[in-house]
Amino acid sequence: MSEHLVTEISRSLVPEQFEDRHQQKESSTLGMWTFLATEILFFGVLFASYTIYRHQWPDAFRRGSLDLKWYLGGLNTAVLLLSSFCMAMAVHAAALGNSGKIIRYLALTILIGGLFLAIKGTEYYIEFREHLVPGPNFRIDPPAEEQTGVVVGAFDKFEKWFHSSVLHDEDRYEHERHLPRPGNEELFMLFYFIMTAIHATHMIIGIGVMIVLIVMAKRGAFSAKYHNPVEMFGLYWHFVDIVWVFLFPALYLLRQP
Amino acid sequence: MAEHEEEHVVSPLIYLAVLIALMLLLALTLVAAFVDLDKIMAGRNHQGTAYWNMTVAVLIAMLKATLIILFFMHVKYQPRVNWAFVMAGFVWLGILMTLSLADYMSRNYPPGAPKSAPFAPSPDFMRPPQRPPTNVPRASAEPAGPLISPGHSFWRHTDT
Numbered sequence: 067m068s069e070h071l072v073t074e075i076s077r078s079l080v081p082e083q084f085e086d087r088h089q090q091k092e093s094s095t096l097g098m099w100t101f102l103a104t105e106i107l108f109f110g111v112l113f114a115s116y117t118i119y120r121h122q123w124p125d126a127f128r129r130g131s132l133d134l135k136w137y138l139g140g141l142n143t144a145v146l147l148l149s150s151f152c153m154a155m156a157v158h159a160a161a162l163g164n165s166g167k168i169i170r171y172l173a174l175t176i177l178i179g180g181l182f183l184a185i186k187g188t189e190y191y192i193e194f195r196e197h198l199v200p201g202p203n204f205r206i207d208p209p210a211e212e213q214t215g216v217v218v219g220a221f222d223k224f225e226k227w228f229h230s231s232v233l234h235d236e237d238r239y240e241h242e243r244h245l246p247r248p249g250n251e252e253l254f255m256l257f258y259f260i261m262t263a264i265h266a267t268h269m270i271i272g273i274g275v276m277i278v279l280i281v282m283a284k285r286g287a288f289s290a291k292y293h294n295p296v297e298m299f300g301l302y303w304h305f306v307d308i309v310w311v312f313l314f315p316a317l318y319l320l321r322q323p
Numbered sequence: 324m325a326e327h328e329e330e331h332v333v334s335p336l337i338y339l340a341v342l343i344a345l346m347l348l349l350a351l352t353l354v355a356a357f358v359d360l361d362k363i364m365a366g367r368n369h370q371g372t373a374y375w376n377m378t379v380a381v382l383i384a385m386l387k388a389t390l391i392i393l394f395f396m397h398v399k400y401q402p403r404v405n406w407a408f409v410m411a412g413f414v415w416l417g418i419l420m421t422l423s424l425a426d427y428m429s430r431n432y433p434p435g436a437p438k439s440a441p442f443a444p445s446p447d448f449m450r451p452p453q454r455p456p457t458n459v460p461r462a463s464a465e466p467a468g469p470l471i472s473p474g475h476s477f478w479r480h481t482d483t
Binding site: 122 | 332333335338339341342345346349352353356357359360361376377380381383384387388391392394395396397401402404405408409411412413415416419420423424427428
């Protein structure tokens with residue numbers, strides 16, 4: 067009983083190093099942004115080296131990009147923007163002190179984030195079947211259609227339809243996709259896999275943190291006065307979204323010669 | 324410390340408006356990628372990369388990121404010291420990019436200048452050349468040349 071009382075009091079008080087809860091929140095925000103600045107530079111060096119090698123091997127990078135599924139990447143961008151919106155709504159619910167809503171919006175964010183990872187996994191599978199993974203799996207000659215399996219075949223069918231009915235350039239499409247791959251496409255695929263895998267790792271960590279936040283919300287840890295963890299995690303999740311916003315055009319949309 | 328205002332609660336309608344704007348910008352990114360902007364802007368750059376497409380894609384991505392940072396991440400409603408911290412990360416990224424690229428992008432410029440050494444691995448960079456036998460003394464075998472020769476490879480072994 068007395069233990070219960072102590073925790074109740076400590077939750078309503080601001081730790082002694084802070085003047086009040088607003089200053090506590092400002093410190094949290096500043097600290098989170100400092101962490102995000104290191105993250106910006108962490109992803110930044112990858113983008114910088116990507117730019118340098120793309121400048122050196124424009125054709126290999128373009129071909130690598132054509133071998134990716136731009137529509138799956140685009141779908142994933144929309145999915146991730148939607149999950150960011152749900153996260154913003156969870157933070158909004160936290161500011162109002164509505165724990166039930168926090169839990170519901172966080173669960174929705176986890177669900178949409180999981181959908182992103184599922185689409186990403188499908189893409190990885192397709193790239194493996196098409197022999198695009200750098201290393202022993204990579205082949206200069208694109209595999210024939212009957213060697214790639216049913217799933218990849220379905221996506222091929224969609225692409226063929228898109229190029230014949232929407233873009234009207236099926237001849238060029240058929241010609242380009244059967245050309246042997248440039249040797250340095252492996253370099254592009256290396257960038258693709260490392261950058262998307264690091265991004266996906268950030269998302270998996272984020273989903274783990276969200277599960278913890280849901281448990282905390284269930285135990286009544288958050289109120290209108292104190293909900294810093296939800297808000298700080300929101301910053302992290304939006305940052306992961308921003309990284310993808312830059313990754314998507316950089317990896318999927320190098321279509322013009 | 325100055326007295327603090329009550330916490331700014333952003334209306335969900337603003338979030339919804341930002342989400343719609345982001346989706347529209349995503350559609351714009353896709354449209355811009357499928358149109359050859361270099362042809363429209365007349366004159367490709369000499370590298371043959373899709374110069375304008377890249378510029379437009381990066382600009383749209385920056386616009387999207389700004390919307391997310393200002394509204395989803397609440398930076399718009401925060402004290403100026405937070406703005407400084409937010410900017411710091413991007414400014415340092417800008418310095419990193421600009422100074423790295425200033426070198427690589429200006430090689431072989433002006434066009435008539437003598438070719439400088441390649442800075443990237445050759446197309447077969449994943450397949451290293453056969454390593455020379457190590458039992459042969461190599462001290463005088465190899466003539467002293469430039470440190471980075473045109474045949475330079477990341478796998479060139481220099482035993483000491």
